[in-house]
Amino acid sequence: MTGLAKWPLKAAAFITGEDFWRGIVAVTVFLIFWEIGSRSEALFGFSFPWVGQVPAPSAVLKEMYRLILEPSFWHSAYLSTARVLEGFFAAMLIGIPLGLAMAVSRTFYGISFPVFEVLRPIPPLAWVPAAIIFWPTQELSIAFVTFLGAFFTIVINVIGGAQSIDVRYFQAARSMGSSTFDVFRRIILPGVLPSIVVGATVGIGITWAVVVAAEMISGGGSAGSMGGAAGGGLGFFIWNSYVGGSYTQIVAGMISIGVAGYISSAILRKVGEWMTPWLAEG
Amino acid sequence: MQSTLQAQMSPSPRTVTPTTLGSQVVVQNVRKSYGADAFAKEVVHNCSFTIERGKLTVMIGPSGCGKSTLIRLVAGFERPSSGTITVDDKPVTGPGVDRLVVFQETALFPWMTTYDNIMYGPRARKEDTPEMRDFAEALLQKVGLSAFRKKYPSQLSGGMQRRAELARSMINRPNVMILDEPFRGLDAMTKRLMQEYYANLYDEFRRTTFFVTTDIDEAIYLADRILIMTNIPTQVRAVIDVNLPRPRQVENITESDEANAIKMQALSLLHEEAMKSFARGSKAAADFIEAYSKRVNKN
Numbered sequence: 325m326t327g328l329a330k331w332p333l334k335a336a337a338f339i340t341g342e343d344f345w346r347g348i349v350a351v352t353v354f355l356i357f358w359e360i361g362s363r364s365e366a367l368f369g370f371s372f373p374w375v376g377q378v379p380a381p382s383a384v385l386k387e388m389y390r391l392i393l394e395p396s397f398w399h400s401a402y403l404s405t406a407r408v409l410e411g412f413f414a415a416m417l418i419g420i421p422l423g424l425a426m427a428v429s430r431t432f433y434g435i436s437f438p439v440f441e442v443l444r445p446i447p448p449l450a451w452v453p454a455a456i457i458f459w460p461t462q463e464l465s466i467a468f469v470t471f472l473g474a475f476f477t478i479v480i481n482v483i484g485g486a487q488s489i490d491v492r493y494f495q496a497a498r499s500m501g502s503s504t505f506d507v508f509r510r511i512i513l514p515g516v517l518p519s520i521v522v523g524a525t526v527g528i529g530i531t532w533a534v535v536v537a538a539e540m541i542s543g544g545g546s547a548g549s550m551g552g553a554a555g556g557g558l559g560f561f562i563w564n565s566y567v568g569g570s571y572t573q574i575v576a577g578m579i580s581i582g583v584a585g586y587i588s589s590a591i592l593r594k595v596g597e598w599m600t601p602w603l604a605e606g
Numbered sequence: 607m608q609s610t611l612q613a614q615m616s617p618s619p620r621t622v623t624p625t626t627l628g629s630q631v632v633v634q635n636v637r638k639s640y641g642a643d644a645f646a647k648e649v650v651h652n653c654s655f656t657i658e659r660g661k662l663t664v665m666i667g668p669s670g671c672g673k674s675t676l677i678r679l680v681a682g683f684e685r686p687s688s689g690t691i692t693v694d695d696k697p698v699t700g701p702g703v704d705r706l707v708v709f710q711e712t713a714l715f716p717w718m719t720t721y722d723n724i725m726y727g728p729r730a731r732k733e734d735t736p737e738m739r740d741f742a743e744a745l746l747q748k749v750g751l752s753a754f755r756k757k758y759p760s761q762l763s764g765g766m767q768r769r770a771e772l773a774r775s776m777i778n779r780p781n782v783m784i785l786d787e788p789f790r791g792l793d794a795m796t797k798r799l800m801q802e803y804y805a806n807l808y809d810e811f812r813r814t815t816f817f818v819t820t821d822i823d824e825a826i827y828l829a830d831r832i833l834i835m836t837n838i839p840t841q842v843r844a845v846i847d848v849n850l851p852r853p854r855q856v857e858n859i860t861e862s863d864e865a866n867a868i869k870m871q872a873l874s875l876l877h878e879e880a881m882k883s884f885a886r887g888s889k890a891a892a893d894f895i896e897a898y899s900k901r902v903n904k905n
Contacts, residue, residue: 492713495683500727500778501703510726514717602717602758 355381379572387572388579401580403557404539407463408531408588411470415527419475420520423482428512440479448472448534452541466538466557473534474527478520485519486512518603521596525589532585535559558584627660628814629694629704629781631680636689638675639839649675650686651839657782662808662815664825666872667835667843668880673818674710676840677786680816681707693782703731706780710787712767714759720770721746721755727778738777745773748807765796772807785817789824798856801827809853822872826865827856834875837882844875 338344359382360367361375371377379387391397426433426440448469455465489512497507539559556564558581565573597604638650649672657663657680667673678684680691682701691698693705714723724745728738746752749769751762759767768788775783788804789797801824808815808828819825825832826848834844846868850859859865 490713492709493715495681495701495707496709496713496715497726497730499681499701499703499706500730500774502726502730506730510730511715514715517717600717602760 379575383572384575384579387576391573391576391580397561400556400558400561401584404532404535404559404581405584407467407470407535407539407557408528408584410467411472411535412474412524412528412531414467414471415474415478415531416524419478419523420482423479424486424512424516426479427483427486427516428508440476444476444480448530449537449541452538456542462542466535466542469538470531470535473530474524477527477530478523481519481523481526482516485516488519489515518596518600521592521600525592525596528588528592529585532581532588536562536581539563627812628783630659630814631657631705631782631816632690632692632695633657633676633680634690634692636676636679636686636691638672638679638684638687648839650679651841653689653841655833655842655845657814657816658831659814660812661830662817662828663831663833664817664819664829665833665835666819666822666825666876667840668837668876669820671835671838671879672840673835674786677707677784677816677818680782681705681784703727703778704781706775706778706783708771708775708783708785708788710790712759712764712771714767714771714774716759719756719758720751720762723759723770724774724777726774741777742773745777749773749803763796764792765800768792768800769803772804776807776811780813782814782816785815787819788817790820797824802856804828805854822869822876823860825872826850826868827854827859832868832872834872835879837879843879844871846872 358375358378359380361372362378362380362383364370364372364376422436426436451469451472452465455468456462459465459468493511493515494507497511502510535557536559539557540563558577562574562577562581565571565577633656634654636650636653637648639646639648641647653676655663665673665676675684679686680698682698682705698705715726718726721742724742725734725738728734728742743752746755749772751766751770751773754762754766754770759770762770771788789800792800805828817828829848832846832848833842834846835841836843848865848868850862850865
């Protein structure tokens with residue numbers, strides 16, 4: 325209740341805070357340079373390298389405004405989000421118990437770690453062709469590749485987190501009469517939680533990177549259901565814009581992925597803070 | 607408040623039968639070395655002593671002499687290479703609720719509030735009873751942390767953390783309480799306050815206590831008996847009984863002739879051991895080469 329009652333105050337403090345205004349200034353300056361760069365041909369008579377070829381932010385914003393009213397764009401965003409969530413939650417569901425098992429049992433660690441370490445360096449995108457062959461539908465192939473993106477990060481974080489728990493906590497728990505299960509539930513689980521939060525926050529960023537690339541390569545899975553190319557997820561949306569020569573649409577698609585990734589990480593960070601109150605300052 | 611606490615300390619049904627004064631610990635001819643063959647490093651050498659029932663035994667010795675190893679052996683976290691350790695004539699085979707360790711620096715669980723930390727032991731043994739909760743309240747009061755019951759360890763000062771840790775141990779009514787340099791790293795003022803706090807708690811509960819320190823004033827202020835340890839590999843160099851009346855005041859102790867005599871005696875012994883420790887430092891390389899050549903010749 326008190327937490328809820330405080331949020332308008334917190335929001336007010338945020339808007340009047342230095343960091344907020346620094347952010348505003350940074351984004352504005354960035355947009356101004358971008359706009360000038362894009363118009364360099366008209367303004368200075370020659371095109372700036374790289375940025376001279378990029379559509380101006382004003383054009384991109386206009387395009388984004390148009391897309392926001394477009395149901396097929398939202399369908400693409402929905403498809404990508406669903407794939408990210410499927411892959412991410414599957415990675416959490418399988419990765420956390422696996423990481424815990426590897427951290428707790430020396431035998432299991434000895435058996436599984438070599439295989440895990442060989443598979444881990446393989447980039448998720450290298451799995452795309454194999455995934456398309458092995459999974460019955462393209463939807464499953466994309467979700468699988470997305471899953472791989474988060475999976476290894478989460479497992480590695482869980483193992484590292486469990487191994488870095490201070491040995492004195494175990495000694496203290498045991499000498500106060502804790503059973504093995506009690507040690508697991510009240511020492512190992514909370515001890516690993518901060519690492520799970522870090523793994524999840526990093527992991528969901530990777531899933532966004534992976535889902536978009538997978539959609540580009542595989543052709544967007546169940547494309548066409550919403551009429552036209554825009555049904556295949558944001559990755560396919562960008563690829564299709566490129567094929568169609570709509571450069572403003574490419575940049576608009578890129579920005580929407582950036583925003584989606586930012587929102588996902590922000591939500592996870594908030595959930596993480598809520599789950600690990602002892603790490604809060606003050 | 608005091609009377610409720612004393613009532614709480616009296617025997618009640620639990621996994622380990624508590625005795626009013628605690629247990630007697632006998633360490634006999636204990637040897638502990640790490641590593642194998644020529645590389646073996648002996649840390650404890652043929653060590654024998656008794657931690658008397660209901661008394662506060664303070665172990666003092668040069669740093670790095672193997673005191674913490676002895677603590678781990680008595681606590682049961684490690685097994686001696688040879689020799690026996692018994693608690694009330696029963697050999698120690700592992701860690702147990704009857705012997706509780708308060709660690710150097712804090713080992714409070716960072717993810718639990720002060721109250722949850724204190725209730726850890728009772729909950730672990732499925733003893734989350736109203737009596738236990740009352741006892742936890744009484745202990746919180748006693749160590750002056752009632753207002754901080756919902757704070758996490760990271761939100762407490764160093765001195766508060768040590769007090770919370772003392773409370774977390776005492777709620778389990780251990781037959782032997784083991785403290786491994788519990789006030790190390792605190793500033794001088796806080797340390798002195800903690801010593802007074804602790805002496806108070808001890809005077810109230812009077813249970814077998816094994817207290818390790820490197821501070822001779824702390825040792826004399828708290829101890830019924832002081833064990834002076836040799837340099838590594840460690841054994842008991844001397845046993846000094848401190849027969850100063852309790853409760854003690856720091857001021858009275860600094861002025862008492864008896865305390866000063868004990869201090870002079872202890873300091874000269876400790877100085878000798880510290881000198882040996884320095885001499886050994888320069889010999890370390892020679893020892894290593896010797897051990898290595900033994901190993902090479904064997905192959």
